[in-house]
Amino acid sequence: MSAQSADPRTRQLHLNLFVYPGGHHEAAWRHSVSPDPDRLLDIRFYQDLARAAELAAFDGVFFADGPALADNVRYASRFRLEPFTWLSAVAAATERIGLIATASTTYTEPYNLARLFASLDHLSGGRAGWNIVTTGAPQAARNFGLDAHPVHAERYERARDFLEAVGKLWDSWEDGALVADRRSGLFADTDRIHTVDHEGPLLKVRGPLNIPRSPQGRPVYVQAGSSEDGRAFAARYAEAVFTAHQTLRSGQEFYADIKQRAARLGRDPGKLLVLPGISPFIASTESEARRLHQEFNELTQPEYSLELLHRLLGVRLTQGELDGPVPRELIETGGERGNGSRFQLVLDIVEREQPTVRELLHRLAGARGHRVIAGTPEQVAGQLQQWYEQGAADGFNVMPPWLPGGFDVFAAQVVPILRERGLFRSEYEGGTLREHYGLARPLSRYEAARSAAAPVA
Amino acid sequence: MSAQSADPRTRQLHLNLFVYPGGHHEAAWRHSVSPDPDRLLDIRFYQDLARAAELAAFDGVFFADGPALADNVRYASRFRLEPFTWLSAVAAATERIGLIATASTTYTEPYNLARLFASLDHLSGGRAGWNIVTTGAPQAARNFGLDAHPVHAERYERARDFLEAVGKLWDSWEDGALVADRRSGLFADTDRIHTVDHEGPLLKVRGPLNIPRSPQGRPVYVQAGSSEDGRAFAARYAEAVFTAHQTLRSGQEFYADIKQRAARLGRDPGKLLVLPGISPFIASTESEARRLHQEFNELTQPEYSLELLHRLLGVRLTQGELDGPVPRELIETGGERGNGSRFQLVLDIVEREQPTVRELLHRLAGARGHRVIAGTPEQVAGQLQQWYEQGAADGFNVMPPWLPGGFDVFAAQVVPILRERGLFRSEYEGGTLREHYGLARPLSRYEAARSAAAPVA
Ligand SMILES: Cc1cc2nc3c(=O)[nH]c(=O)nc-3n(C[C@H](O)[C@H](O)[C@H](O)COP(=O)(O)O)c2cc1C
Ligand SMILES: Cc1cc2nc3c(=O)[nH]c(=O)nc-3n(C[C@H](O)[C@H](O)[C@H](O)COP(=O)(O)O)c2cc1C
Helix, strand or coil: CCCCCCCCCCCCCEEEEEECCCCCCCCHHHCCCCCCHHHHHCHHHHHHHHHHHHHCCCCEEEECCCCCCCHHHHCCCCCCCCHHHHHHHHHCCCCCCEEEEEEECCCCCHHHHHHHHHHHHHHCCCCEEEEEECCCCHHHHHHHCCCCCCCHHHHHHHHHHHHHHHHHHHHCECCCCEEEECCCCEEECHHHECCCCEECCCCEECCCCCCCCECCECCEEEECCCCHHHHHHHHHHCCEEEECCCCHHHHHHHHHHHHHHHHHCCCCHHHCEEEEEEEEEECCCHHHHHHHHHHHHHCCCHHHHHHHHHHHHCCCCCHHHCCCECCHHHHHCCCCCCCHHHHHHHHHHHHHHCCEHHHHHHHHHCCCCCEEEEECHHHHHHHHHHHHHCCCCCEEEECCCCCCHHHHHHHHHHHHHHHHCCCCCCCCCCCCHHHHCCCCCCCCHHHHHHHHHCCCC | CCCCCCCCCCCCCEEEEEECCCCCCCCHHHCCCCCCHHHHHCHHHHHHHHHHHHHCCCCEEEECCCCCCCHHHHCCCCCCCCHHHHHHHHHCCCCCCEEEEEEECCCCCHHHHHHHHHHHHHHCCCCEEEEEECCCCHHHHHHHCCCCCCCHHHHHHHHHHHHHHHHHHHHCECCCCEEEECCCCEEECHHHECCCCEECCCCEECCCCCCCCECCECCEEEECCCCHHHHHHHHHHCCEEEECCCCHHHHHHHHHHHHHHHHHCCCCHHHCEEEEEEEEEECCCHHHHHHHHHHHHHCCCHHHHHHHHHHHHCCCCCHHHCCCECCHHHHHCCCCCCCHHHHHHHHHHHHHHCCEHHHHHHHHHCCCCCEEEEECHHHHHHHHHHHHHCCCCCEEEECCCCCCHHHHHHHHHHHHHHHHCCCCCCCCCCCCHHHHCCCCCCCCHHHHHHHHHCCCC
């Protein structure tokens, strides 16, 4: 199959731990399996989690982000941990695991962001990844003096411009430009440090960056938008794609589409990993796992979930409508929304399952639209294997319903099965995120241009 | 003396370690006392330094910053470590020492900066300080799409607006707004979380912040500009002021001026610490210390120092002029420059000492205009004591000529003398930077307003 260029005998799946304060299920913080809530702001809690994921040889830990407070923080653990500070402290407590920070191209400056990632990559010894987002939450705009969130197409236009700008900044120091020759007094070879003079449609950035080239050259590019613009962007830039799918079919379609788009741009589709989210309730029997899931769902609060639905779909429903069918107008109001592809995903659930509003809210409570499964370790491993082998995934973004326990049970019971089946590493082979993902380290474009121009010796 | 309101029996001096990659002397990296240059990008090097400073019970470590690359990086270790990432990793390796990050009000967004500091304060357990700068380096502008660096007055106007905005963001969550009551399902009490709706002359920020109030409420405000605008700003906002003085007289004048300005604004002058920089060469005899200083100076490169002079003064001199007097036109071209107060300081040296250009460059090589002294541990301790007791300092920003050794000798030989004389703590009493500096923790303005409005029970 052309979409999977990697040798099937050595191909391995990739696993990230998607960290969310309080766990991914919106009511997890209320359940007794969760730790005391004041651990949610304790860095050691996250350091311990990352160490546990590193012990399981996970590729990376991933932090979502958005520069605004969710309105429904009244009902669930929905504040934000700033990813750069948090992951830098996590880096200090770990050695091998990748560190993927979400950052917005809409609400940051290229020079500042380039510095943050170069520094994170340096201090972690080459473990930085960037989940590139354009920011879904429209209320972010007013935190930055804007009256309105730029529309979807504009956000992606800036995202492309931004990627070109920061790409040049990260290339601005060639490898080896820091010479530090005590005798001659040459500290940095400025012939190998380049102003970048980026002038794009929206952004002007002169450069060079003020720090030498980092271990990975630049962070691994991760992308998480699945709209048409998002897919085009991913096909061009992304080295890994995070995505949400409820059904194998939908996952396969997305997988084939993204890989084909990359191939059409002349890229090796094997160098663009597709990583759907999966939120697993695990217990020794399937019915026990389902009961656990049900317990979590019973702790949800409709005020919260209706607000989430409003955010995902732009529609406000009332508590009086909870036990009726999902109203038709929900399905008919498409259009320009923050969260294009997540909208489609919810519509698909409605059409496929004809749920009541309450049932739909429970479907979304687990992981905001990501796939939730409940089963035995074998069943969960089997699901991952199926998606992996049937062209829907190169690995997964594991989204434990609660933390840390929901991760611990996955690491202790599912990971060993994946290993027995030859699907997942027992230990790290490389030291950088790029190596875990099987990606080559890029050469600075300026160095490449210089060596191409040099005469053959 | 009204300017020193603290009880003289308990008043203690404060010491920060000002960390500069490669040490403060511009040629330190070339000297054999310095470690291998590839340690300069190794986070463990800085973690070890901070641990050493913590062992000496220093108040804080301080990182300078600027969003541009210095042109003269060809000749000295003048790249930048991004302070938030770097200090977060340092936080993870330490427990008590304060962590002071420089950040620009000209080239960052209030919402993003407020998040970074709140997070650093959370993950360090209340150790964050902010060295508030408007950015001296004019070449920063073009890294942010601007054709020119905003002029001095404009930068300070934005700085004031910025402080008002981030102050409100840091207050936007009252203490205790994160309730996390599992039974009722109330995660955050949104009645105690406030939109801030800041609309200043230049900045609009809605809020609230997306993270609960941090251990110190907000970072300790440090300021480091000594121009007229800078002093006015410091008197209003700063809790500590970093400053550069070559003579006791100049230090005393500045000290008295800043304290009086604060008092005139109704502030307690004891809550605004004045911390001049000091770069000490220490050896067991004075002549040995001078010889060491001389060795460092002999490793300087005129290309570098002339560039620094250009940056500080806006004047370009040539190597041919090195052994002549400082030209008159240097002294006459004042005006609108990035570095107003540093300009004055250099002029003072010229007028006082009538140095050749080379001698002037050597004076600046040690610490870019900060005071360099060479002597025995007793002499160095004596100098600090004199400035401290004679109204020029509440403590010092220690700027070791080289690292880590230049710090180690200070900690091992000068600090014990200061302790014997009752001038410096032997161990920490508090856990936060605010406590080390003797500052109270501020209450959220919104909480203060609410409790003032509440009826007496
Ligand atoms: C696994 C996953 C994680 C995401 N994390 C974030 C995030 O942290 N912040 C954010 O603004 N958007 C996040 N998104 C959403 C998108 O990246 C995005 O910028 C926006 O919703 C537009 O997406 P679209 O291209 O699907 O319309 C995430 C999406 C997925 C699938
Ligand atoms: C100890 C010390 C440290 C400083 N660190 C910085 C710094 O890291 N970044 C910066 O832009 N300016 C730094 N400055 C300079 C000023 O803060 C400043 O923003 C600018 O030079 C204008 O200062 P002025 O008010 O003295 O004219 C520092 C000054 C001193 C005394």
